Amino acid sequence: MIDAVGNPQSLFILGGTSDIALATAEQYANQRPLRIVLAARPEEADLVEAAAERLRKTGSTVSTIEFEATDPETHGEVVEKAFADGDIDVTLVAFGVQLDNEKCWTDPAAARLTAEVNYVAPMSLGVHLANKLRKQGHGHLVMMASPAGERARRTNFVYGSAKGGIDLFYSGLTYALEGSGVKVTVVRPNFVKTKLTAGMKPAPMAQTPEQVGAAIIDAVRKGKESIWVPGQMRWVMVVLRHLPRVIFRRLSF
Template identity: 50%
Template structure:
């Protein structure tokens, strides 16, 4: 159960090698979290991530999980929830893709959509249902400001996040009153391995800053958070720009 301050004592990270996921786990372990499950494909990277969290004092278990195999999600998450209550499920997996290449390769574009949207929909539904059965808990989903309005530079990735974002807003409403808190996280450009080599966008952020925003959002029981917060106003303005003007922006 969460403590009196709303901090989770147990955490399941779907996407166990995600830099944002691990930054969030480290931050929460520094507060009250003592039990962590890192779910991902078996790899030395997943094992190393688990060991790094154990050194911080948490009990960490790795779990086999494949976003591209929705048929296995119920069994994979079921094994975790069979161990006891989970206070927070963090959905932190996703791929950026390569826009120029993916436009010429429909299967590559579909891969982005399958990981970021269909795989996430499956995992989120399974996780939310398990939290609902136990009667409490938070489902935190990493979306992106890229989903606010499709841009020429990354509309394949952006459209996948737009779908996920809309899904999570509806899921939050569906879970209202059930004891399950659903929170959508909309970071801007985050300096991680996934964005390495790309030109940073204005108002870029870090994995640690996203983790801090997630912790604050948990305490406030927010349904949507922006990282950094100023992106809320910026994206509102961009979303309402007339399309001919929007096309002319270097986005």
């Protein structure tokens, strides 16, 4: 279980090659070694094994599981494998895909893939995880959402629509799991310099994976239901949400 100062004994990462999730795991492991389970796509086997080796250098025990977001029939099995060696204290749902927006709104296959990976899969897994954690009676579930889900923007509305939906689902889990001993945190980071955003122009207040990881650890320790990273993004989005449509649509982002 998570100890009195907020350090977990076990960590499960769905999206085992995620820069943010691995930065979070490394910061946790530097505080004390723990049991870590990394779930990633079969084609990422080399990358996830390299990540596992990096984390093992902290003294942590690390195992890997093959995980395919677009195959919902296997999601329950993936969760069962992660919990096979004991309780899981903190679970990070940290996988996703961000394709070219112009392709996504004109190509049905690209739109469907965006929805399946960023919305359908994390919802499916959220149901499996919520059931498992309720039976366990404790644990913390962390979902990586995005400010892109707050309001439709010309440049990323397909990705944003999926992120907005999954933000709403996990925010609802905070209510549904109340009293079960299970906590949920929705994380909304601003632009983060990762593999997912490689080649994109960094937005103002861009973050590093380490900065987001530190914010996640703090949120779990304090039991926060949602956070913005950096915190100022909350107020930026308040303003953007209330801008008249005629002004908002002229913004070049």
